[in-house]
Amino acid sequence: MTAAGVGTQDPHVVRLWARILIGIAVLALPSGAVRDRYRLEHLAEVHALGGNQQIRYAAGALTSAWTLRRALLEEWDVTIAPSQYSKPLLCRLNLHHHWKLQYNPAGERYKRCTRCGKDHMGDRPSAGNEHPLPFF
Secondary structure, eight states: OOGGGTTOOOTTSOOHHHHHHHHHHHHTSOTTHHHHHHHHHHHHHHHTSOHHHHHHHHHHHHHTHHHHHHHHHTOOOTTSOOSSOOSOHHHHTTSOOOEEEEEOTTSOEEEEETTTOOBOOOOOOOOSSOOSSOOO
8 A cells, every 4th residue: 555545445445333323223123124125225325425424324324213113114005994084074974065166078067075076966856845854
């Protein structure tokens, strides 16, 4: 090694402290393939950086490890039905809708609720003094 090369480091070599910090960061992640994947991804990112940037990146990976763990453990499965009903309460109870005039492909007008998507069936024809609810 020449005098000019003393103290210089190849930018493609991952520093020891960066490896240690990344190793600690991935310990917070779920074990198995997920942990191995993120360890390799972090090391690949650090590999392209030089000197102090490697330490900064590794420290950032360490500080965000718990957030990443929470996101991985709370991953939403699209095959499971949603636990929260998507329609607003007043629409579900059929008490109040926000009707908007729409047109079908044939050009006919109809009303659709902008909140729940329900189509308005039109007003029922009334025969004068009929009560809207039948009495038994």
